[in-house]
Amino acid sequence: MTGTPALPAGTTLVHIGPYKTGTTAMQGALWEARPALAEYGIVYPGDAAHEIDASMAVALGYVYAGKSLDVYRQRWFDLVAEMRAARPRIGVLSSEVYCEATDDGARAVLDALGPQTHVVITVRPIVRLLGSQWQQYTQNIPVPPYDEWLRVILGQDSEGGEPESGTITPSFWRRHRHDRLVERWVGLAGADRVSVVVVDDRDHRGLPAAFEGLLGLPDGLLRPPADKTNRSLTYPEALVMQELVGRTSAAPWSSADHARFVRFGAARGLQAAPPDPRAERLLTPAWAVDRALEIGAGMAERIGASGARVIGDLALLSDRALAPAEGENAPVGAIDPGAAAALAVGIISKLTGVHPRPEHRDLAGPVERAAWSRHRAVAELWEADAARDGARGAAAREIARRARRRIRG
Template sequence: MSGVAPLPSNVRLLHIGPHKSGTTAVQGAFHLARERLAGHGITYIGKGLHPVRPVQAITGRGPMLGEPAASTRDWDNLVAEVAATGDQRAVISSEFFAEADDAVARRVVSDLGDQVHVVVTLRPLGKVLAAQWQQYVQNGLRDSFEEWLDIMFNRPHERPNSTFWRRHQQGEIVTRWANAVGPENLTVICVDDSDPRMLMRTFEGLLDLPEKFLVPDDSTANRSLTHAEAELVRGFNQQFKAGSWPTGLYASHIRRGAVKRMKVAYKPTQHDRAIRTPEWALERAAKLGSEGAETITALGVHVIGDLELLSEYPSGRAGTPDPDVALAPQAAAEAVMGVVAASAKEAKAKAKPGKSAHDRTLREVTARELARELFARGLRKARRARKRVLKSQKSASS
């Protein structure tokens, strides 16, 4: 058993993330277990992995590049779904809740009704930096990792991603939500990466579920991009911006096309480069983690795990990022095929009523240009990789 005391039978368990704290694994497990959860009197709210649009609506967060904007009706529908669970348990999970300000946090707690219990999952910030950068790259960011780190830590007024510190000032997040729901109704889980089942076991305990009830859904694995893959996408983002292509193409052909296929179809090998984080940034992150742990301790909220983990310095991730790192040819090929597949899918779709032939032709042309550009970038990366290998072999033999 987990040793965690279960929450009341009519609880509204609100898991707010933040990002890169095991959220995808948790959400995939709950989504996969929907029918079995119902047998235990638990409803996992929403239709997909997590209710993105409703949370975007209540927090005021804009949509991802190329996606449609959310409306207040999306949030109203989620609130109604929670209310319909009556005196049974409901689970709502989305890392985008972490972007709420004080007023929104209070509004969320009020709208969800009585018996709201907030769960915050936290990992050392040093383990989050690279993962968050490549995630922003997947949404159009054009800054290199070192440029982004410099802005995040040293020039906050120039932040290209204003949501980052709202998500990851750990002490402030817990304080904000503890003020909204009450310290006695908030649990912090310090994720221990050395214990793979810790998260699942803890949620099982909170919801009074049998041991090993929650099983990660491997099909929803949200692996991070390697440094070479991220650089491929970042370079393309620069071309995309310069080309003034329709933003809808980015969502359909890049994020859900090239990037998704590359992440699913290509499995990085031990030779693929992980994203290394400069030591100075890891030191700053460890200091912030220590300060956050002190703040959380003083709040008197429930803590599961060791808060000292938040000040961890992950030395195995330290290093100087190489923006010209070689890309595996297979990864580039999968990215190109992702764009091709997206273009083929769009070509087969029926034209919407009222859409002119000129509009359809323009979109098809820009999609073809998109595919050609991505193919060209992948080819150049692959050629550079081959030259590096040949140069290395020549040096070794001389």
């Protein structure tokens, strides 16, 4: 990626993802390098590597259940103000949720950042995204088995064999029709303000080097941190997660409860635990690999014709050498005890983290409210014990004071 022309001073670089194309890695690299970036006039604002709630609020017009849209929408504009106040050579924002922005959301982002905004889109071969995105969906919503999901997504069951979204994970093609994503943002911002970075998973320095070139940074300054909390699941782990999500997607579980205790509790607990080295990884059927490579070739052609600047080789989008492991997974007959324990640890960590404040959060779901009620009952017992102990201590101190007075007398 060396030789990438740097963006001009005064530019705001907006990395819009999409998902599973190195966004987390680049956000981590930018966050870790903030002191060094400042020396080169680069500002990456915020209090976290990814200000996802603020990005969702302005781009999508909603936030996760249990959070305030108005608060996080204002948070996004505060980030923009923070960036402008620093008067950087180049400001940087990064969030994969921008790839799903509504028309109003996309315009709001571009209008707020001004005419010197440059949009960066990172793309990977679709064939490498199928398994990771199915796994991601299994952590959030009920989805069919992998083979059945593939047949719907890749259009095997549709008339004409066109890729389908339908009612099964419709966000997949909103995120990963990379050609249409590029065309859309070229239409919004202009071809001269859009760069497409093609990610080659065999070259771990390729993506950071592309950003270093765009930002005018020395080679090696951006180093994505090792992220063990976002690893791929083994096939048995994915099935356990799929079963749990299926059981927690109806009452008494609300969307707020599901997000807090399952998505960011159980799933994170599972990913933080080391996988069973003997467990089978997710395999993609050969027919699906062939179809995904065919779709990738068509995407490459349209991206090349879009007028956007391309960094990397579009031929990678249909390169069979980058395809994942092919085959059919063997049936799983029993739940992995280690995976079940990791899920439980993740949920318990979130349950114990419910704060026993005098009142539960207004946006708390039924499960969180039940946990709060238990924590609050224990807290009230402790408070009552402390009050009794305090009263006893005060009485003892008064008796001792009077005794000292009589002794002195």
